[in-house]
Amino acid sequence: GENVEQHPSTLSVQEGDSAVIKCTYSDSASNYFPWYKQELGKRPQLIIDIRSNVGEKKDQRIAVTLNKTAKHFSLHITETQPEDSAVYFCAARGTDSWGKLQFGAGTQVVVTP
Amino acid sequence: ETGVTQSPTHLIKTRGQQVTLRCSSQSGHNTVSWYQQALGQGPQFIFQYYREEENGRGNFPPRFSGLQFPNYSSELNVNALELDDSALYLCASSSGAGNEQFFGPGTRLTVL
Numbered sequence: 001g002e003n004v005e006q007h008p009s010t011l012s013v014q015e016g017d018s019a020v021i022k023c024t025y026s027d028s029a030s031n032y033f034p035w036y037k038q039e040l041g042k043r044p045q046l047i048i049d050i051r052s053n054v055g056e057k058k059d060q061r062i063a064v065t066l067n068k069t070a071k072h073f074s075l076h077i078t079e080t081q082p083e084d085s086a087v088y089f090c091a092a093r094g095t096d097s098w099g100k101l102q103f104g105a106g107t108q109v110v111v112t113p
Numbered sequence: 114e115t116g117v118t119q120s121p122t123h124l125i126k127t128r129g130q131q132v133t134l135r136c137s138s139q140s141g142h143n144t145v146s147w148y149q150q151a152l153g154q155g156p157q158f159i160f161q162y163y164r165e166e167e168n169g170r171g172n173f174p175p176r177f178s179g180l181q182f183p184n185y186s187s188e189l190n191v192n193a194l195e196l197d198d199s200a201l202y203l204c205a206s207s208s209g210a211g212n213e214q215f216f217g218p219g220t221r222l223t224v225l
Contacts (some may be wrong), residue, residue, distance in 0.1 A: 006155075027118055034213065042201065043117075043216040045158065090153050099146050099210045103155030 002027040004092050006104025011058035013111055019077040021107045026071070033066060033073045034095040034101065039086045047088075048075070080111045116140055117217035120155050125223045126194050134189040134220045138206030144168070145187040146214060147179060162187055165212045175224040191222075199224045 003026040014017045025033075034049035050057045051062045052072065057064050061080075066073040077084055087108050091101040116139035126132050129156050143147050144163045150155035158171035164183035176192040185206075189200055205214035 010120075036216075041219045046213060046215060049213060091155075093211070099144060099161045099163075099207060099212075099214065100158045100171065101146075101150070101214065102158070105155050106153075112150075 002030060002092055002094050002102040004090060004102050004104045006090050006107060008107060009105065010108045013080050015080060015082060015111055015113050017080055019080055019109055021075045021088055023104050024070060024072040025092040026072060027094045030092040030094045034063060034091050035075050036088065036089045037086045044089060082111050082113055085109055085111045117204065117215055119204055119217040119220050121220060123221045125225065128194055130194050130195060132194060132222060134148055134202050136204035136217055137185045138185045140210050144207045144210050145181060146205045147189050148203045150203055156203055161210065165184050167181050168210055169210035171191045194207050194224045198222065
């Protein structure tokens, strides 16, 4: 089955700097890659996603890139703000795995003013 | 915030007991997926229901079972609770088995 690895496990950045989180996946048939943000005690919130027919997608300060050959995808947050502090999860879904999302272990992002 | 709701918010049970958790999907969504999130980890897929049928299952034993109702709300039942079942249980609804999933707030289950 699909296996997703996520790095780093923790990331501290100064306000205004960029943050990058990287994930690798094992199933070359995976075709959908969402990113979720989870604040302490709250639900995971979908912040951006990308499908396998696209190499990059942007939404304001957030962007995701996908390299299908290398089987990795990354989340980029620019001009970080204190409210970006949270745990971020990447996930992958294969073509034959219905709606099953395989999640990474998460990255704790801390943005210091 | 999504339109996905879950009840109860918190629950404390003892080992060996049974528990039922509930999820109401977002309006227009016919698919509910259930996940278990242990402390400090990513959500783990339990199963998915699409139009009242189980549509896929993760690596969880049969004592984890579920239902989906005609209004697409869903229940997760866990029998013979074990200490390791202590976790946040999340449901996610979507407008189809392969579409974007939106999570509810979760039910925090503690097994003593």
